[in-house]
Amino acid sequence: MNQLSARKRSDASEERSDEDLIQSVAAGERAAFDVLVQRHKVRLYNYLLRLLRDPTEAEEVAQEAFVRAYVHAEKYRTVARFSTWLYTIATNLVRNRIRKQRSTPKLVSISWGRGEEEEGERHDVDLPDAKDLPDRTLEKQEVHRWVEYAITRIPAKYREAFVLREINHFTYEEIAAVTGLKLGTVRSRINRGRSHFREIMEPLLERTLGKR
Amino acid sequence: MRCRMARTLVSEGDEARLSAAVGAELRAHLAGCADCARLQRESALTRQWLQELPIREPAPHFDWRLKLRLSQQTQELPVAVDPTPRRWLLPFTVSTAAAAALVLTLGLTLGHRGPSPSESTPPRVAMETSPGPWAPAGRPAVAWPRLVPVRASTPLGPELRLEAAASILGSVPADTLPDAKRQRSDPIETMPVRW
Numbered sequence: 160m161n162q163l164s165a166r167k168r169s170d171a172s173e174e175r176s177d178e179d180l181i182q183s184v185a186a187g188e189r190a191a192f193d194v195l196v197q198r199h200k201v202r203l204y205n206y207l208l209r210l211l212r213d214p215t216e217a218e219e220v221a222q223e224a225f226v227r228a229y230v231h232a233e234k235y236r237t238v239a240r241f242s243t244w245l246y247t248i249a250t251n252l253v254r255n256r257i258r259k260q261r262s263t264p265k266l267v268s269i270s271w272g273r274g275e276e277e278e279g280e281r282h283d284v285d286l287p288d289a290k291d292l293p294d295r296t297l298e299k300q301e302v303h304r305w306v307e308y309a310i311t312r313i314p315a316k317y318r319e320a321f322v323l324r325e326i327n328h329f330t331y332e333e334i335a336a337v338t339g340l341k342l343g344t345v346r347s348r349i350n351r352g353r354s355h356f357r358e359i360m361e362p363l364l365e366r367t368l369g370k371r
Numbered sequence: 372m373r374c375r376m377a378r379t380l381v382s383e384g385d386e387a388r389l390s391a392a393v394g395a396e397l398r399a400h401l402a403g404c405a406d407c408a409r410l411q412r413e414s415a416l417t418r419q420w421l422q423e424l425p426i427r428e429p430a431p432h433f434d435w436r437l438k439l440r441l442s443q444q445t446q447e448l449p450v451a452v453d454p455t456p457r458r459w460l461l462p463f464t465v466s467t468a469a470a471a472a473l474v475l476t477l478g479l480t481l482g483h484r485g486p487s488p489s490e491s492t493p494p495r496v497a498m499e500t501s502p503g504p505w506a507p508a509g510r511p512a513v514a515w516p517r518l519v520p521v522r523a524s525t526p527l528g529p530e531l532r533l534e535a536a537a538s539i540l541g542s543v544p545a546d547t548l549p550d551a552k553r554q555r556s557d558p559i560e561t562m563p564v565r566w
Contacts, residue, residue, distance in 0.1 A: 196437060204429040218429050222437050226444050299423070306420050325421050353382055357413055360420075364413050 177241035185232040192229055199242060200225070202327060203249060209322045210253050212311050220256065224249035239336055243329075246337045250319060257315065302363065309359035313352050320345055321352025372400040374407055381411045384418060 175183075175191075177198065183191035200221065207217035227248050228235075235244055313321055319338055323329040329337065335345045357364070377400045380389065389397065401408045 192441075196434070200429060200433060201426060204433075205427055208427060214427075214430075218433060221429065222433070222440055225437055226440050229441055230444055302420055303424060306424055325418065326424065350379075350382060353414075353417075357417060360417055364416065367416060368409070368412055 178235075178237050181228070181232055181235050181241050181244075182237075184229065185235065192232075195228075195241070196225055199245060203245065206246065206322055206327055207249060207253065209307075209310050209326070210250075210315070210318060211256070216256070220249060220252045223252055227252075240333070243333050243336050246323070246327075246329075247339075250337050253319075305360065305363050309356050312359050313355045317348045317352035317355060320348040321356065324349045325353075372396045374400075374404060377401065377404065377407045378410055381407065381414055384414060 175194075177195060180191040180195050184195070203224065204217055204221045207220050208214060211217050211220065224245060228245055235241065310318065310322065320334050320340075323334045323337060324331075331342055331345050331349075334340075334349070335342050338345065340348070377397055380393075380397055381401075401411055
């Protein structure tokens with residue numbers, strides 16, 4: 160009987176909107192927050208993974224974002240969607256983290272051909288040259304690896320907007336809210352992100368669509 | 372339609388939102404412009420690849436760790452502190468201190484006025500609340516501070532405290548104080564408990 164009523168309660172929670180749930184959290188209903196976490200954790204984690212490129216860091220920031228959302232639940236205002244608010248928190252945490260990494264003195268490592276990479280970012284993806292790929296339809300896994308790699312090569316300031324638009328399907332207005340940028344800047348950054356992405360994917364595009 | 376406009380529309384992938392007229396114009400342009408048509412195919416393909424990216428799950432202990440952090444966080448939240456001091460304690464504190472000072476003064480002045488004729492040795496510090504055995508005959512006994520054993524690390528022994536009190540009060544003859552040497556040799560010192 161108790162299990163049945165608990166399940167009914169749980170189903171009712173899952174039908175509620177994010178905004179309704181976070182207001183319940185602010186009123187002290189902890190269970191409502193569990194539903195929010197289950198709804199958003201995977202997408203948020205993937206977004207952070209694409210920004211930070213490190214699973215451990217992505218998980219750490221995702222957790223921190225959820226903790227902050229929980230602690231400051233009463234500060235949430237219904238003018239924005241809960242997801243916009245949550246991603247704003249997460250994006251700010253990422254920016255702080257990157258800024259901190261840049262300001263931390265680093266040991267100089269001996270490596271070749273990495274001078275053009277951004278500071279505080281990692282590139283540990285080892286991809287085959289597209290020209291060396293066997294002459295056959297590209298395997299999906301290979302495409303995924305290329306796509307992941309290309310995303311990581313987009314400069315950080317364009318990557319946020321690009322990922323939010325192309326993968327998370329946020330509207331331009333939502334991206335502006337998350338990043339704190341003007342609408343025109345958001346549009347421009349997304350376009351620049353797309354250009355970078357296409358440029359990196361060029362070998363694969365040529366293989367798939369043929370040479371220009 | 373010019374290439375610039377066509378490229379913007381294609382790149383944004385908002386073809387579905389275009390009005391019928393603009394859509395028709397774009398299609399006409401793409402049919403006649405190889406570069407823009409190529410860009411459209413590339414955009415469509417890259418968009419498809421992005422959509423097909425596998426979703427990665429966070430580590431299995433994600434929920435458990437989050438719950439742990441949340442419970443830690445809620446415990447660490449600052450507890451609301453009553454900004455007003457406990458004013459109700461103030462009169463009690465003052466009156467208690469005044470009473471203590473009075474009892475100490477009386478104890479020292481009356482209790483140590485001198486040994487009774489039958490006693491040849493100066494009185495020692497009593498261990499329990501009791502009438503001062505050295506109270507003069509015919510006067511009510513004065514309660515002596517209750518003394519309890521404490522560790523030897525106490526900075527001041529009872530005799531030193533009494534000396535200090537005596538020096539402040541200036542009414543107790545020095546020879547009525549307990550024998551300091553004997554007290555100090557005792558491994559356990561005694562000190563008055565606040566009463």
